[in-house]
Amino acid sequence: MPNKAFSKVKPRQPALPVNEWVYATLCELILHGEFVPGVTITLRGIAESLDVSPMPVREAASRLISEGALEVSVKRRISVSQMTQEKFDELVLARLSLEPELAALALPYIDSERLKLLIDIDKKLDVAISTGNIEDYTKYNCQFHFGIYEAAPSPVLLPIIKSLWLRFSPFYRIVAGRAGTQTLDDYHEAAIDAIKAGDPVALAKAIHEDIEEGMDMLNESIGTS
Amino acid sequence: MPNKAFSKVKPRQPALPVNEWVYATLCELILHGEFVPGVTITLRGIAESLDVSPMPVREAASRLISEGALEVSVKRRISVSQMTQEKFDELVLARLSLEPELAALALPYIDSERLKLLIDIDKKLDVAISTGNIEDYTKYNCQFHFGIYEAAPSPVLLPIIKSLWLRFSPFYRIVAGRAGTQTLDDYHEAAIDAIKAGDPVALAKAIHEDIEEGMDMLNESIGTS
DNA sequence: AATTGAGATCTGTGATCACAAATTAATAAA
DNA sequence: TTTATTAATTTGTGATCACAGATCTCAATT
Structure with a gap:
């Protein structure tokens, strides 16, 4: 079954590199609360939903992880960070x-x-x-x-x-x-x-x-x- | 001619993922002033010097770019950020x-x-x-x-x-x-x-x-x- | 019905390939 | 010698493949 794409993501203008578009899109989705904190996210799932290869998603995700917006659990599972x-x-x-x-x-x-x-x-x-x-x-x-x-x-x-x-x-x-x-x-x-x-x-x-x-x-x- | 490796980088303990080791190593090198601000750095060059594939270097570099430690010029050249x-x-x-x-x-x-x-x-x-x-x-x-x-x-x-x-x-x-x-x-x-x-x-x-x-x-x- | 365990699938990570843009090197013209 | 044009190389970016570990599936056993 093909993954469901996110509702209304801004289309990418061709000048922008794909990884930056993915980053900006993920930022939007996080800011708008599309992801539930703690629920795991998969790189391939995001890639499929955004119709890009997993590679730019990896770069965007690692940026968001280093910024603290996403967190990776002890056994390498990615999710939106939970609040403590x-x-x-x-x-x-x-x-x-x-x-x-x-x-x-x-x-x-x-x-x-x-x-x-x-x-x-x-x-x-x-x-x-x-x-x-x-x-x-x-x-x-x-x-x-x-x-x-x-x-x-x-x-x-x-x-x-x-x-x-x-x-x-x-x-x-x-x-x-x-x-x-x-x-x-x-x-x-x-x-x-x-x-x-x-x-x-x-x-x-x-x-x-x-x-x-x-x-x-x-x-x-x-x-x- | 094989690229010269950096002097005294801490060896990687196998438990640590390669990309994190690269990130930590680049942090050390930047903190210790091994890179001159503004002089371009290449992903493949770092990879060769650290004896890893370009991939983990890419992830480490994108983290450092998003943190502002590295910057990418208008025509996609990476360097340590210059001060203004x-x-x-x-x-x-x-x-x-x-x-x-x-x-x-x-x-x-x-x-x-x-x-x-x-x-x-x-x-x-x-x-x-x-x-x-x-x-x-x-x-x-x-x-x-x-x-x-x-x-x-x-x-x-x-x-x-x-x-x-x-x-x-x-x-x-x-x-x-x-x-x-x-x-x-x-x-x-x-x-x-x-x-x-x-x-x-x-x-x-x-x-x-x-x-x-x-x-x-x-x-x-x-x-x- | 509950539990276990083997097989299949999924996930993040690293390596490799492909490609367009940009830089550099080399060559030709002045 | 200097300049201009072309060829070769290098670079970041994206796609694909490979793999080990985790997770899930589901039938077989208790």
Whole structure:
């Protein structure tokens, strides 16, 4: 029986090397929670689903393993990494340490066009919160944060932060499905105000508090996944 | 003509997969400055030098590329990453943000045996500074820092910090050969005192200042490499 | 019905082959 | 001697093959 392909993967533009396309696609799938943490994944299975040879999948997978998004069990079985209390605490610490810094660095690069985009995303976010749409919430929350971070030319911090989100997202989606969005404050508005005011310290603070709130919400749900 | 093998690479213990041994070996070589940043490296050349097939080298290289230690030029040429002012500033920011945090986290795990080891390393470090031995200085400085960090079970922060050092070391060795060690204060002693006192805040501060000093020393040397 | 064990299948890992793009070497023209 | 053009080699990338160990299947035995 031929393996079922994933729903709606972006088609590859021929200029891009296959392994990078596979990597980007797997990132998307992980971020969107298509893989259940702990359930084994096979290189040949992915290759068949993506209609490529196993080779580029190997390279993409080894990249994701070295970034911590995938993990290999004692007897060489690959799966999306499971969350532990230890990992969670360190991921939060790393996010709180790096993301406000990058946000402050990015502020001078945020032009009016990007600000408009951020405000628009925040609006969609509010709708997602009020309607309890977890799918949209996680999507627009990600877009909002990286909409700020990616304004800055950041060859070091941005990839690190991306890898943190990659490790965090699968777990986030699991617990978000239970917790709901009703208790979420909106620190994004404080961030937007800080951007308007051109105040990097206030922006860093807003991002810090936004992360802290989101993480606190999930902290007690770790063992129950 | 057969390619010349690298001097003194640790032999592979058969239990370890070949690709991981290659990865660890390349890490060592990069940390020890065996590769000149910007000079192209070939997969087949490494494979021949290490007496393995090109395949495990490919996996190790793609890992190092995704970690930023190696970079691939526009026309697919691989080399050790060159330092830029942008990268340098972000690497310093990341180090200052993460390493003091991990040091503070690691403090409770530092037993008397490890403390003794750190004191011993610091002694060798003093000798290296007074004799102007750059080689030993970089080695023992690395050992001292990771002697602290590795005390803590750290699945997230430690690998990130390792990748930061991996990107920084090749550049460090280049400029250290010019700058000399004569002006270096010894913040390591402050760190040791903080460990003895069981004071995580003081330890974080000592690490912070140690990094700041070392980085300041190199900051103006960037464009001249 | 439960358990065991032999055979088949699947998986990650390493080796080898194939190929287009790029670099280098060699040769010819000035 | 210098420059331009062509041939040969090298390089990264992708496909395929090989293999040992793990996993699964399923019939035979208790």
